[in-house]
Amino acid sequence: xxxxxxxxxxxxxxxxxxxxxxxxxxxxxxxxxxxxxxxxxxxxxxxxxxxxxxxxxxxxxxxxxxxxxxxxxxxxxxxxxxxxxxxxxxxxxxxxxxxxxxxxxxxxxx
Numbered sequence: 001x002x003x004x005x006x007x008x009x010x011x012x013x014x015x016x017x018x019x020x021x022x023x024x025x026x027x028x029x030x031x032x033x034x035x036x037x038x039x040x041x042x043x044x045x046x047x048x049x050x051x052x053x054x055x056x057x058x059x060x061x062x063x064x065x066x067x068x069x070x071x072x073x074x075x076x077x078x079x080x081x082x083x084x085x086x087x088x089x090x091x092x093x094x095x096x097x098x099x100x101x102x103x104x105x106x107x108x109x110x
Contacts (some may be wrong), residue, residue, distance in 0.1 A: 007076040070103040 014020045028036065045052055084094035098104065099104040 010071050010075045067101050
């Protein structure tokens with residue numbers, strides 16, 4: 001990612017992969033973040049008889065949330081520096097975090 005304007009859009013990415021459509025987005029916009037997370041968790045456990053034993057959900061959730069924040073920041077901001085400011089972290093720490101989560105790969109089809 002350079003310092004130039006990015007054309008990243010997570011919505012566009014998901015639409016291009018045919019994972020979402022406008023009807024889904026309209027329904028999603030009526031829900032709170034907490035409702036969306038609860039629905040996703042409920043859907044996730046259906047195939048395992050409502051049990052997520054041995055999955056450290058409580059300790060994994062901060063990383064899941066940070067990954068979602070990075071994806072949104074890439075859609076909303078124009079540069080790495082803007083993303084770091086948006087997230088409230090120094091640029092050098094942001095670069096380390098971006099490498100850890102490999103978020104750029106998502107948008108570069110790697």
